[in-house]
Amino acid sequence: MITLYQFAPVWSIPNPSHFCVKVETYLRMTKLKYEVVETMPLKAPLGKLPYLEDQGNKIADSRLIIRYLQAQYGETLDAHLTAVERATAKAWQRLIEEHLYWQSMYTRWSFGDANWQQNKNGVFKVLPVPIRECIGLTYRYLIKKQIYGQGTGRLNQDDIFALATEDVSALADFLGEKSYFMGEKPTTIDATVYGFLVNIIACPIESPLKNYALEQKNLVAYCQRMQNLYFSECGEIGQ
Numbered sequence: 663m664i665t666l667y668q669f670a671p672v673w674s675i676p677n678p679s680h681f682c683v684k685v686e687t688y689l690r691m692t693k694l695k696y697e698v699v700e701t702m703p704l705k706a707p708l709g710k711l712p713y714l715e716d717q718g719n720k721i722a723d724s725r726l727i728i729r730y731l732q733a734q735y736g737e738t739l740d741a742h743l744t745a746v747e748r749a750t751a752k753a754w755q756r757l758i759e760e761h762l763y764w765q766s767m768y769t770r771w772s773f774g775d776a777n778w779q780q781n782k783n784g785v786f787k788v789l790p791v792p793i794r795e796c797i798g799l800t801y802r803y804l805i806k807k808q809i810y811g812q813g814t815g816r817l818n819q820d821d822i823f824a825l826a827t828e829d830v831s832a833l834a835d836f837l838g839e840k841s842y843f844m845g846e847k848p849t850t851i852d853a854t855v856y857g858f859l860v861n862i863i864a865c866p867i868e869s870p871l872k873n874y875a876l877e878q879k880n881l882v883a884y885c886q887r888m889q890n891l892y893f894s895e896c897g898e899i900g901q
């Protein structure tokens with residue numbers, strides 16, 4: 663049995679971690695049987711979630727997890743894609759995970775006290791209040807350092823949101839009228855697109871990034887389509 667280690671769910675979305683939603687969505691898309699263990703990053707092999715255990719193998723990092731699952735159980739979702747379509751999907755994946763992710767992180771960890779309170783009480787909800795405050799502050803310091811190290815944290819607020827909306831606008835343009843990101847069938851990239859977008863539009867983390875994404879009606883409808891298919895227990899986005 664595959665075991666997925668991830669944060670406890672919160673906010674009526676599958677998980678408050680973009681990367682954890684990505685992996686769990688992939689597991690559901692491929693109909694692999696799995697169980698979830700809720701945990702915290704400190705206990706993970708690379709200090710980050712998600713990680714996965716299968717047949718004595720422990721794999722950390724969502725990219726390596728999906729690569730492992732594809733090698734072990736087949737690349738069923740993407741078999742029909744051409745080499746150019748695969749390359750295109752790969753470029754989108756990197757844009758979302760290595761760029762848009764950091765602006766989303768900025769909204770949670772740096773952009774205003776109300777968002778910080780929501781983030782702290784969501785991500786660390788399993789911890790009792792005094793410990794939550796202490797661990798929350800420690801992680802806030804560490805994650806803000808990461809956001810600064812990556813470069814996003816060095817920009818001013820307007821520039822951060824201008825860059826973020828460029829990404830969201832590009833995603834909306836590329837999706838267009840299609841049902842899924844690469845066409846009429848869900849493929850692996852949809853796990854990333856859904857995992858990251860739902861963590862922007864369906865969380866109580868308010869920002870110009872969320873507002874702009876919510877205005878892209880095709881992206882919202884796409885998220886709802888993915889959610890109805892794979893996480894129907896999360897219900898309607900925005901309710």
Ligand SMILES: N[C@@H](CCC(=O)N[C@@H](CS)C(=O)NCC(=O)O)C(=O)O
Nearest residue numbers: 679680681703710711712723724725
């Ligand atoms: N490249 C990793 C990124 C995973 C990641 O950044 N996870 C975050 C949660 S969304 C985490 O656990 N952060 C804790 C930390 O950085 O200390 C992947 O693809 O899995």
